Every structure is written in structure tokens, then in C-alpha cells.
Amino acid sequence: xxxxxxxxxxxxxxxxxxxxxxxNHWLIAALVILMLILGLSLEFADLGSLKRNVLxxxxxxxxxxxxxxxxxxxxxxxxxxxxHNFAIKPWQKGAAKFTHxxxxxxxxxxxxxxxxxxxxxxxxxxxxxxxSLPPIPDSRSLKEAAQLVHTLCAYTLCGLLxxxxxxxxxxxxxxxxxxxxxxxxxxx
Numbered sequence: 007x008x009x010x011x012x013x014x015x016x017x018x019x020x021x022x023x024x025x026x027x028x029x030n031h032w033l034i035a036a037l038v039i040l041m042l043i044l045g046l047s048l049e050f051a052d053l054g055s056l057k058r059n060v061l062x063x064x065x066x067x068x069x070x071x072x073x074x075x076x077x078x079x080x081x082x083x084x085x086x087x088x089x090h091n092f093a094i095k096p097w098q099k100g101a102a103k104f105t106h107x108x109x110x111x112x113x114x115x116x117x118x119x120x121x122x123x124x125x126x127x128x129x130x131x132x133x134x135x136x137x138s139l140p141p142i143p144d145s146r147s148l149k150e151a152a153q154l155v156h157t158l159c160a161y162t163l164c165g166l167l168x169x170x171x172x173x174x175x176x177x178x179x180x181x182x183x184x185x186x187x188x189x190x191x192x193x194x
Contacts, residue, residue, distance in 0.1 A: 075110075
């Protein structure tokens, strides 16, 4: 009985997320938000001599997003999503599922396109000065295609995150549903 209780805390069930999903969700959320802040600052801020360091950190964190993002996607593929047993409209359930799927795709596509863009430009991706990701051949056309995907994905991800957070807050505070508790692993 105690082993079942322990497993239920770590694994998702029909109505709530287990600790593995909760930790992965918040870890990915923090990394992605930091990545977006760094990426947008690289694009729009005058960083001067800090630019190289910010870019290096952005690339290293991108590698972590890809690793933990792959874990998150695989976890969802094997575990699915807990059902929404809440009184919300069918279109809201559909929109939530669609948004979650796009978020999962984005956390893979975005860092992978950044890796391709960087490597195809002949610049290695060095992860926290510990190791480098495998090189690929230089290719201007591949670099430009990956750059376009990376940029479009960044703006799409910003919109998806906003929709995701706003939806959760509306359900939590307006509809009085336990969305935040659920994502903290506190409901069953």
C-alpha cells in the first residue's frame, strides 16, 4: 500500500499531475522564459561587450531546454495528459489540448533550430564550457532556414505561453478551479 502511495505521488493519474510532471513543467517553464528573455535581449538590446557571454549562456541553456524538452515530450507521449474533469466548455478543453501540443512541439523545435542555425553557420554550440554538441556541415541555406524557424518559433512560443498562463489564471481565479494546485501536484 505504501509503495502505491509513493508511486501515485510521482506519476500522473486521471485527475492530477505527479511530481515528475510538476518538476519537469516548472523546470522547462523557467528555462524557456529565461531563454526567451536572453534571446529577445540579444535581438533588441544593446549588450555591448556582454553580447558574447549572453549568447554563450543562451546556447547552453538551449541545450538544456532540448534535453529536458525531449524528456517532457516523451513523458507526455507515454503518460498522456490527465483528463479535465472540470466543468469547462468543450472548446476550452480543445484549446487547452491544442496549446499544450504546440508548447511541447515548440520546446523541441526552438532549441533544435537554434542548434542547426548555429552549427550551419560554422559556430560550435559549447554547453557551459563542458562539451560541444556534434558539428554539422556549414550551409548558408540551412542556417537561414533554421534562423527563420527559430525566430518564428520564438514569437509563437511567446504567444502560446501568454495563452497558457492566462487560461490557467482565468480557470483558477474566475472559474474557481484548482489549476495551480493541480500543477503543484496537490489535487487528486
